[in-house]
Amino acid sequence: MENNTRIGVFFCNCNGKITEKVDFEPIASEVKKLPKVEYVRESQNLCAHLEGELICKEITKNQLNRIVVVGCASAKEEGFFKEVLNKAGLNSHLLSMVNLREECCAVHEKSAKSAAKALELTKMGIARANNLEEVSFGEIPVNRTVLVIGGGLAGLETALETAARGFKVILIEKEDKLGGRLARVNSIIGVDHNPADLLEEKVKAVTSNPTIDVRTNTKLGDLDGNIGGFTAWFVKDGVETSVEVGAIVAATGVQTIFCPVKYGLGIADNVIGQMKLERLLADGKDFTHKRISIVIGKGTEAFNLPFVIAVKNALLLRKKFNATVNVFYTNIKVGGDNWEKMYTDARGAGVNFFKFEDNIEIVANNGEIIVNYEDPFLKGKMPGVFKVIADYIVIPEELVPAEGTDELAKILRLELGPASFFSVDNAHILPEMTSRDGIYLVGSCQSPCFANEVEISAKTVAEEIFQKLDADQVSTELTQPYVDATKCVVCLTCYRCCPHGAITIEHGEQFKNLYFSAAQMNPLACRRCGICASECPGKAIQLPDYTDDQILVQLEAMEVLP
Amino acid sequence: MSADANFQPKIVVFACENSGWLAAEHAASLGLSYPERVELIKLPCSGKIDVIYFMKALEKSDGTMIMACQQENCKFLKGNVRAAQRVRQTQNLLKEIGIEEDRVGIFYLAANMGHKFVEIVQNFYDKMRELGPNPGKVIK
Amino acid sequence: MIIAERKPIDEILGFLSKHQKVLVLGCGGCVTVCLAGGEKEVGILGSELAMARSKEGRPLEVVQKTIERQCDFEYLEGIRHIVKDVDAILSLACGIGIQTCAEAFPDKIVWPGVNTKFLGVNLNVGVWAERCQACGQCVLDKTGGICPVARCSKSIFNGPCGGSQNGKCEVDPDTDCAWALIHDRLARLGEVDSLREIMAIKDWSFSRDGGPRKLVREDLELESGK
Numbered sequence: 012m013e014n015n016t017r018i019g020v021f022f023c024n025c026n027g028k029i030t031e032k033v034d035f036e037p038i039a040s041e042v043k044k045l046p047k048v049e050y051v052r053e054s055q056n057l058c059a060h061l062e063g064e065l066i067c068k069e070i071t072k073n074q075l076n077r078i079v080v081v082g083c084a085s086a087k088e089e090g091f092f093k094e095v096l097n098k099a100g101l102n103s104h105l106l107s108m109v110n111l112r113e114e115c116c117a118v119h120e121k122s123a124k125s126a127a128k129a130l131e132l133t134k135m136g137i138a139r140a141n142n143l144e145e146v147s148f149g150e151i152p153v154n155r156t157v158l159v160i161g162g163g164l165a166g167l168e169t170a171l172e173t174a175a176r177g178f179k180v181i182l183i184e185k186e187d188k189l190g191g192r193l194a195r196v197n198s199i200i201g202v203d204h205n206p207a208d209l210l211e212e213k214v215k216a217v218t219s220n221p222t223i224d225v226r227t228n229t230k231l232g233d234l235d236g237n238i239g240g241f242t243a244w245f246v247k248d249g250v251e252t253s254v255e256v257g258a259i260v261a262a263t264g265v266q267t268i269f270c271p272v273k274y275g276l277g278i279a280d281n282v283i284g285q286m287k288l289e290r291l292l293a294d295g296k297d298f299t300h301k302r303i304s305i306v307i308g309k310g311t312e313a314f315n316l317p318f319v320i321a322v323k324n325a326l327l328l329r330k331k332f333n334a335t336v337n338v339f340y341t342n343i344k345v346g347g348d349n350w351e352k353m354y355t356d357a358r359g360a361g362v363n364f365f366k367f368e369d370n371i372e373i374v375a376n377n378g379e380i381i382v383n384y385e386d387p388f389l390k391g392k393m394p395g396v397f398k399v400i401a402d403y404i405v406i407p408e409e410l411v412p413a414e415g416t417d418e419l420a421k422i423l424r425l426e427l428g429p430a431s432f433f434s435v436d437n438a439h440i441l442p443e444m445t446s447r448d449g450i451y452l453v454g455s456c457q458s459p460c461f462a463n464e465v466e467i468s469a470k471t472v473a474e475e476i477f478q479k480l481d482a483d484q485v486s487t488e489l490t491q492p493y494v495d496a497t498k499c500v501v502c503l504t505c506y507r508c509c510p511h512g513a514i515t516i517e518h519g520e521q522f523k524n525l526y527f528s529a530a531q532m533n534p535l536a537c538r539r540c541g542i543c544a545s546e547c548p549g550k551a552i553q554l555p556d557y558t559d560d561q562i563l564v565q566l567e568a569m570e571v572l573p
Numbered sequence: 574m575s576a577d578a579n580f581q582p583k584i585v586v587f588a589c590e591n592s593g594w595l596a597a598e599h600a601a602s603l604g605l606s607y608p609e610r611v612e613l614i615k616l617p618c619s620g621k622i623d624v625i626y627f628m629k630a631l632e633k634s635d636g637t638m639i640m641a642c643q644q645e646n647c648k649f650l651k652g653n654v655r656a657a658q659r660v661r662q663t664q665n666l667l668k669e670i671g672i673e674e675d676r677v678g679i680f681y682l683a684a685n686m687g688h689k690f691v692e693i694v695q696n697f698y699d700k701m702r703e704l705g706p707n708p709g710k711v712i713k
Numbered sequence: 714m715i716i717a718e719r720k721p722i723d724e725i726l727g728f729l730s731k732h733q734k735v736l737v738l739g740c741g742g743c744v745t746v747c748l749a750g751g752e753k754e755v756g757i758l759g760s761e762l763a764m765a766r767s768k769e770g771r772p773l774e775v776v777q778k779t780i781e782r783q784c785d786f787e788y789l790e791g792i793r794h795i796v797k798d799v800d801a802i803l804s805l806a807c808g809i810g811i812q813t814c815a816e817a818f819p820d821k822i823v824w825p826g827v828n829t830k831f832l833g834v835n836l837n838v839g840v841w842a843e844r845c846q847a848c849g850q851c852v853l854d855k856t857g858g859i860c861p862v863a864r865c866s867k868s869i870f871n872g873p874c875g876g877s878q879n880g881k882c883e884v885d886p887d888t889d890c891a892w893a894l895i896h897d898r899l900a901r902l903g904e905v906d907s908l909r910e911i912m913a914i915k916d917w918s919f920s921r922d923g924g925p926r927k928l929v930r931e932d933l934e935l936e937s938g939k
Contacts, residue, residue, distance in 0.1 A: 118600065
């Protein structure tokens with residue numbers, strides 16, 4: 012902050028809206044008396060092109076270095092005035108705006124009280140302007156390698172999409188071969204391609220791509236740093252290696268837990284889950300004229316996937332094998348592309364759908380499966396329990412995050428969300444993003460999803476990474492909090508409180524304190540929320556445009572009345 | 574207890590720019606009105622609120638509040654949680670020195686809730702009228 | 714880390730009742746890290762005191778300053794010019810800092826603003842637990858890195874006592890029995906048999922029972938013998 016601060020105050024009447032309720036003269040005359048205020052002017056409409064040019068000239072003529080606009084404070088006009096400041100050679104952060112229009116004129120009547128408020132708001136804006144500081148741009152060198160964790164369909168797609176955008180990719184898979192669960196299914200909804208063939212295609216594309224480095228039997232052991240500069244430690248056969256990467260995509264998927272005991276059944280060849288059914292179908296098992304009971308719902312209602320797969324397989328069994336298929340359901344969740352049609356087709360083909368409410372009784376008897384069924388709709392007219400006999404029963408598995416997701420979340424410093432899957436930043440906007448920029452989610456590791464959704468997610472993430480890491484140096488405005496190393500006691504409070512993992516403890520001679528160390532906020536990963544600044548017990552952290560001085564000085568400008 | 578029926582409390586509202594600040598603009602666009610002696614200070618997130626801001630505000634006013642995004646809906650995930658903690662911290666400090674804890678509070682709303690903004694401000698204003706002038710104001 | 718906690722406000726207001734202008738002095742050492750007496754707390758306490766006294770109708774002028782540490786005389790020298798203008802100092806440093814401050818300014822009343830509670834670890838933001846009592850004869854080599862002096866309520870050696878139940882101390886259901894922890898740790902390290910050795914009774918003369926302690930490293934002293 013220079014000692015020769017010269018403030019220019021510009022009143023804007025917003026085409027008459029302001030002076031309808033508040034007069035400028037009493038405010039202007041008070042403001043002119045304030046120290047450091049060097050220039051005051053009124054205008055009918057300040058955000059016009061010609062006015063902008065005039066302001067430029069006035070800034071230069073009066074050597075103004077802080078500008079206060081008294082009128083409105085909307086984002087659009089802020090952009091206009093920031094450009095005016097830039098044109099006049101001033102840093103765009105030396106602008107303060109006082110919102111008389113929305114805070115005073117639109118909500119109060121013309122009175123002595125509202126006039127007093129308008130004057131006080133103006134004084135607050137001027138006091139803040141006095142404390143404003145410049146903020147510059149910085150060129151941040153970034154690493155442009157992408158790490159993809161997981162070699163299933165999601166991982167393979169992501170690797171291909173990011174490689175297609177020119178990134179070097181490292182794909183790690185904890186098992187000894189690629190493919191994940193795709194190798195084990197018979198058909199994929201919405202994709203008219205044999206899964207085995209699709210898999211072979213994808214694996215070939217990945218392994219033959221010179222920019223994709225595939226490492227099997229490899230897990231992520233530890234992670235440091237932030238977007239553009241992660242250091243990842245891989246563990247393979249007990250040996251640790253470290254690699255620098257710029258972005259990370261978690262594509263670790265989901266696992267199924269088959270628990271027949273929950274339905275009162277034991278282990279048997281004809282008591283299977285959907286995954287086993289897929290396997291049997293893929294292996295060419297013959298279900299001709301067999302009787303098959305399928306149960307859906309009952310504890311697996313959180314996700315669409317089990318419902319849709321069950322309907323898909325019911326239709327397939329009916330059409331291909333002319334099997335007798337009875338589907339027992341609590342709900343049919345088919346809100347997706349062509350799913351409703353699939354359900355209607357299944358009904359049309361002769362699959363029987365039986366609704367049950369809470370309880371369904373299933374008994375295994377002499378190689379047959381008997382479902383003792385009570386219809387909740389027909390209870391009144393046709394009471395009694397019906398026995399539905401089948402050769403096979405398909406019961407739903409529980410869908411949980413893949414093994415090791417907990418550990419991985421801790422390493423990536425991400426939180427887990429509903430049902431312990433990875434938590435997304437915002438469920439509506441870009442569900443592939445996490446709370447940490449530079450770490451993304453593709454596929455079922457966020458929530459069980461379908462193969463065609465995986466493709467879209469992979470493309471989205473590749474695009475997002477491309478936007479964030481578009482060159483070897485990324486330009487960004489350095490509006491992240493800055494740390495006064497002389498006050499930093501490296502207590503780790505900010506490091507622990509940051510919801511985005513954007514803070515690291517750095518070491519070096521440049522930190523002029525007893526520890527030669529201080530917390531630093533990564534300009535690319537930081538989201539400028541200011542939580543660290545208010546948690547810091549040593550008052551070492553300040554957030555540009557919202558520093559303690561800039562806020563407290565507004566309070567100081569307020570009058571106290573008894 | 575307000576001894577003076579003409580007492581008009583001064584309120585300082587710290588408004589998160591993703592919720593309260595925009596709700597105030599929304600209220601203005603709807604043509605609603607609220608008491609004059611209410612002044613807003615913008616913050617980037619409710620998590621930026623500091624106990625010292627509340628304390629300095631109370632040295633000058635009768636009541637203060639932070640307006641935050643709805644619970645579990647903070648754009649920065651934890652901001653409104655930290656803000657609630659700071660309000661609690663401030664309330665403990667006020668209680669210690671015999672000042673009513675109701676003079677500081679946290680209120681949750683979304684950016685498009687202009688009516689809610691006015692409701693919150695009006696209710697708080699009325700409450701401060703009941704409590705009377707803040708005995709802790711530092712009049713120099 | 715030394716863990717301290719601000720004293721009850723009534724006690725502090727009692728100390729300051731005769732003064733009109735005080736210096737609230739913070740410390741950038743342990744009390745900043747344990748969120749009790751750093752620059753932030755100095756600001757908050759200063760405001761709280763001003764408001765409380767304003768309420769009583771007897772205004773208090775508060776000067777605020779935080780220095781790197783209060784336990785080194787050099788840092789205290791730096792504020793001598795501020796100290797001469799105030800009626801008293803309210804120090805938020807640990808007991809060591811408060812005493813050093815009092816020694817540096819013998820003609821000025823120095824009030825303690827915090828209670829120094831224990832030496833402990835920071836388990837998470839806002840949570841600290843006692844770990845060491847500076848007994849002067851560390852036995853952590855025999856107990857798998859868990860201290861029977863600080864973490865056992867009775868500070869016994871060769872525990873546990875009869876009050877240990879399900880790994881918890883009879884004094885407080887939330888307190889782990891240190892000897893249960895020690896046993897489990899040694900078992901995990903494959904050293905549980907070492908507990909068969911009886912540990913000798915503690916010689917408390919190495920602790921404060923021997924009088925105030927002093928440590929001199931002659932090989933490091935400055936030539937002036939200071």
